[in-house]
Amino acid sequence: MTQPTQTPRCILALDLGTTTGWAIRGFDGLITSGTASFKPGRYDGGGMRYLRFTNWLTELDRRSGPIATIWFEEVRRHAGTDAAHVYGGLLASLTSWGELRGIPYAGVPVGTIKRHATGKGNANKDAMIAAAQARGFNPADDNEADAIAILHWAIETRGGVA
Template sequence: MTALASNAATSPSPQVALDAHAPLIVALDLGTTLGWALRFSGQAMSGTEHFKVGRFEGGGMRYLRFVRWLDELWRFAGRPSTLYFEEVRRHRGVDAAHVYGGFLAQLTAWCERHGVPYQGVPVGTIKKFATGKGNADKAAMIEAAKRWGHRPEDDNEADALALLHWAIAKEAKA
């Protein structure tokens, strides 16, 4: 799966359960630059995908490519046991809110179509888990991912990794 493997950091993190039979967990930071992380075969993989609309494309093309990417993820890794996404309640602008809403609509419809359980996790919850501060900045989130042994490309990937670690910690408590 070219799109998924292109930015994959496949070295396991000491904080991620290394059980090769552990369920597949997917964590997404939705946006035009989408951060993703997953626990696959006991290892953490992560990266970013870019869904910017081309000059001569309609606005819906980003969402079609996103759904195709989700389908590729399914073919590569199999059915996720749970898919988590960063739940954003405030956006810097109207355009960002519209883009996020489009990704969220496509994601939840895809999960419903495939019977994949999904859950939104508030941004503050993820930041507090990763850094101890619910309003941590991008640099702090990147540093948290590095402490877990990852090398995130940007804050989007760092946010997805933090969400993955949160989900694994939640699963361990259950």
């Protein structure tokens, strides 16, 4: 007796920031990636960045989903206060969006992602881009490269279980 083939679940990987890197494995098994800018406009209120982010997540879920799991880069230390505030706001928006939809989410430590992608837990941006290119991707920047690395980590380790 043959085992039924299992349809791949839709997995979203994010590198949160003003320029958010993303990579998604759709239910069809295809991987796509890119970046999305959440830089505030000149006349935007303080919450518009986060509103645009949640609307973007909803649209991504509608077009490529349904999203089954979300993995994101878990940053413990930021170089600047503004970056920390943006990350915290995006993380709060992401987790509340996931909670509303019953979508599990989890952070992956930066060193874990870098080690999986390059063999070095302190790999620089160029090394992360080169690792994505070695997998056949052409990332626009290190944000997209990090998201690709997160997605491959999640797939290859079954979310750290393998």
